[in-house]
Amino acid sequence: MHTGLATATQSGSGMGSVLLLLLPLVLLFVLMFSQxxxxxALKNVQASIGVGDxxxxTSGMIGRVAALDGQVTTLEVAPGVRVRFDRRAIGSRYQPAPPTGPLDQTGPVDQGSN
Structure with a gap:
């Protein structure tokens, strides 16, 4: 009676060991795939940018593409202010967030009476 119980326990622990070995490998594969x-996707964005976009x-500066010269992208960050970046420094296209409420309105904010 005890030998059958021992065999069942040993085969179950063997399967658990295999799962413990496979789980990190599966996780590593998923991380590599998503990266x-x-x-x-980043390379596609960098290759598809054009003048006026x-x-x-990647450092967070927002600007409009003024010129493209091979690997150098010139951004206009303010009227008349142009900055040159390597094309690989472009992180994404800029999409301003839509207004969400009264805090986005211009003008004085009523602080109330204290």
């Missing part, structure tokens, strides 16, 4: 997908650099 590759993000990298490819509003972009955000």
């Amino acid at each position: 590759r997908r993000r990298t490819q 509003e972009v955000v650099t």
Whole structure:
């Protein structure tokens, strides 16, 4: 009676060991796949930008593409202010957030009476 119980316990622990070994490998594969997908999407954005597009650099600067010269992108960040960046520094296209409420309105904010 005890030998059958011992055999069942041993085969169950063997399957658990295999699962413990496979789980990190599966996790690593998923992480590598998602990183590759993000990298490819970033390359597509960097390759598709054109003059006049509003972009955000990887450092967070927002500007309009004024010129493209091979790997160098010139951004106009303010009227008459142009900054040169490597094309690889372009992180995404700029999409301003839609207004959400009274805090987005211009003008004085009523603080109320204290």
